[in-house]
Amino acid sequence: MTQPNRTILIDDEVFAFLQRHSEPLVDSPNDVLRRLLLGGAQPADPAGSRSTGALMPFIEAGLIAPGDALHHTQVRLKATHTARVTADGWIEIPDGRAFRLPSPALKAQVGYDVNGWGQYVHTESGRPLQSMRKQLGL
Template identity: 65%
Template sequence: MATRTIEIDDEVFAFLQHHSEPLVDTPNDVLRRLLLADPAQRPATTPGRRPGDLMPFIKAGLLKPGDKLVHVQPRRGLTHEATVTPDGWIEIEDGREFSKPSPALKAQTGVDINGYGKYVLKDDNEVRLQDLRDRLRGEA
């Protein structure tokens, strides 16, 4: 398959980044998904984007869109918040969205951290995403 080079402005590039899975999708992957994919195969919640890893939790009633996830780094005096999106992604404070918890938490802390093990529900600091995942697996 032949490749072509195109120039895009910053606004279009930001749009492509918003609709991509970081470190997985290339700009071409995003354009192909948005422009050429069968519309019946696209998720209903966000056009051109596959559901995130938290979608099964939403469907099972264990999470809901808008739920806040928190990770506290006491020695650094930092608290990181993230929000569950309607399509099961995780939106961090700067507006970036991730399909998986660990890359989202890495973007917030700068180090590899198990997002399932470290994110907790804001209103219930005893419930980790891992606890919810264990419940989900137990119900399956």
Template identity: 60%
Template sequence: MPKRSIEIDDEVFAFLQSRSEPLVDTPNDVLRRLLLTDSGLPAKSGEERRPGDLMPFITAGLLEAGDKLVHVQPRRGLTHEATVTADGWLEIEDGRAFSKPSPALKAQTGVDINGYGKYVLKKNPEVRLQDLREQLRGGA
């Protein structure tokens, strides 16, 4: 896809930064999410939904439907678990589903947190979701 350049003022850039996942999103990622997707919000019951952000991981064989991702908060003695769905979403313990890892983890912890950096595979806790993301991008 050809790249295009646009100029934005400081106020618009600050807005994009406030909607980004630190150290993960580019301004283009934020604009794409805000303008072309559902913003990672939970799906409404019975609503047809687009494939989630983990669909490319499933397609590439890095994840399977039913895989569990976990985040452990040792100081609090809490473990949060999310299940990968067949359409690349994450379903958390209370039944809510999210198209993106970070909003799912925020729903579990109550704070903004990088889901790619913090979720690990339950079947192999040495592997972070970020590690799989790097493999998907050809970095591993």
């Protein structure tokens, strides 16, 4: 069962705030609110009706396969954060939360804003997601 869309009215100052905290041409106002208020996590969708994740074009191009691992290493902290790519192109972190985009997923792991495209590495190929993204012209 899909949830109905809700309409809320916001003033210009709040809208400007949402724009400052969005990734241009990627985030909707709802994405920004979800990231800021709920840590970016998407609700589990047992019906399978969620939208495709940002990594779906990589899967379709054969650069990434469902189940492949992503990792980010914090050298100074000697910490490595891992994630898995789902069949619908989402990024799932070890605590079970899934994210449509890499940056909110990595932020949930490291605790601060970070460019997931530039910092996550596709473990199987050793390539940063950003490198693959450029290859696809995205």
